[in-house]
Amino acid sequence: MSPTGYPIKYLPLEGTTADPEIYAARTRICNRGYLLQSHLEEQADGTTKETYICPAMPPEQYARLGGDAGETEGRVCLCNGLLSTAGYYDDIEAPVVTMGVSGKNIHRRETAREIVEEILTPAYVAQREKELQTGSFRVLETVT
Secondary structure: OOOOOOOOEEEEOOOOOOOHHHHHOOOOOOOOOOEEEEEEEOOOOOOOEEEEEEOOHHHHHHHHHHHHHHHHHOOOHHHHHHHHHHHOOOOOOOOEEOOOOOHHHHHOOOOOOHHHHHHHHHHHHHHHHHHHOOOOOOOOOOOO
């Protein structure tokens, strides 16, 4: 899935780019450029032309810029996909949800708030939220 070839783990959730129907229906695009890779190509006159490519690009564009169109198969724009997961640009790319090795321990879907409440307690989270809303929050002390 990664356009850079870096191995990532992702959750095969419905409605994300991991869903084969969503992947097939999407418009390929590479418009952020965060993961572009330098590609050097020797020209007929002996000069070297440098372009920046990403396998998440449309195959024709990738090939035109010097890449092998076959490298685009199964690749997803992580720039837009991860931004979409965070709630940005979801009209451009469906979300992609990645995880580390700890993902093996996931057994249910929780919001970030639920996870923080589980760690810090619901009462603590509610108090901090109230402080933020009223502007009376204080910076936590650093424990060394």
